[in-house]
Amino acid sequence: MESELTKMDLYEAIYSRRDVRRFLPEPIADDVLSRILNAAHHAGSVGFMQPWNFIVIRSMDVRQQVHELFTRENARAAENYAGGRRELYNSLKLAGILEAPISLAVTCDRGRTGPAVLGRNSMPEMDLYSTCCAIQNLWLAARSEGIGVGWVSILDPAQVKPLLGIPDEIVLVAWLCLGIPVQFDERPMLETVGWEKRVPLQDVVYSERWQERWTADSTK
């Protein structure tokens, strides 16, 4: 945080953050990586549990193995689509595991602070949710540092965990690719190619009850 170069307005980071799949081969500087990881670690967590771990992976051998698992899962996922939709699906680049210099496995240790966790008694999933909040911090911090992040969810965690020696009881929440992007696209790739449309804000916000229309006025 010492340099002016790493300062970015929060809203600018939020609106220009992208899921990145095309990376340049340049490495990520140590101080940059440390700042990004520290930002993740400063997310809130249920009961101040800090249930996350981050495994920094540079090994090409491991990335190659994970890339192969991705390729298999991706072929399986393509079977969900037919005709033009399948063609479009198959044309999309959905991961950059081999290109990005760093892969980051993000895990959640659900037993970290013992069985009783403040705030997790009624909603046991809160530790997983906290870990996702840490990932969003990481994603935004990376953006502000000019680093692209891609979340590879076309992976079966049960197949990936043994490659890293992750114990059964630890949840693999995310496989992230980090690197300098070829570019930060103006819009999400799935919007650009017409896979899904951006929903207007007013369609996802309700007032007082489910499906009751919200307008700026109705919030007074």
Place this chain on the structure above:
Amino acid sequence: MESELTKMDLYEAIYSRRDVRRFLPEPIADDVLSRILNAAHHAGSVGFMQPWNFIVIRSMDVRQQVHELFTRENARAAENYAGGRRELYNSLKLAGILEAPISLAVTCDRGRTGPAVLGRNSMPEMDLYSTCCAIQNLWLAARSEGIGVGWVSILDPAQVKPLLGIPDEIVLVAWLCLGIPVQFDERPMLETVGWEKRVPLQDVVYSERWQERWTADSTK
């Protein structure tokens, strides 16, 4: 985003964000609320699914009912502790549902874009994770606007959903309280009162494999 007043450096927002439970009665301006919600809506989502909804709740009647559900769940949670730990637990203010002018229910519609979702085939939980990323965007945007957010997880979603008419198949991910905070604390409250300690960053980061020590050097 038009005003300079709403600009905050990303890292400043990340490090000064707190889970807030003490609020002033002042309302939140409409334009501020809209910016916060729009920031949430611009999180990434698996398959560009945008599975979230945000229900803006001002009704004191509903908040009173949810506060009663919280009180009951909190008493149940207190039974996890004994002796001094229980005394400490009972002394903590864990929600500000009645004080905060706005409660926000955040939901996830897992069927929004049909059964097949790009990127969710191998990890079906990705839509819930996306919703949490949206919540972290919201939390940071609120911080940059001087608005405090408290995540009330001491609630049973099955008891809360009927109060808002939320259908069975929709997941209630979070109940958030929003308002102007009495203050943003320097440190997390659970750290200040000695409930849990902040873990050093190097203890949560591994290199290449589970539990292999990471140092700035080992990441070269």
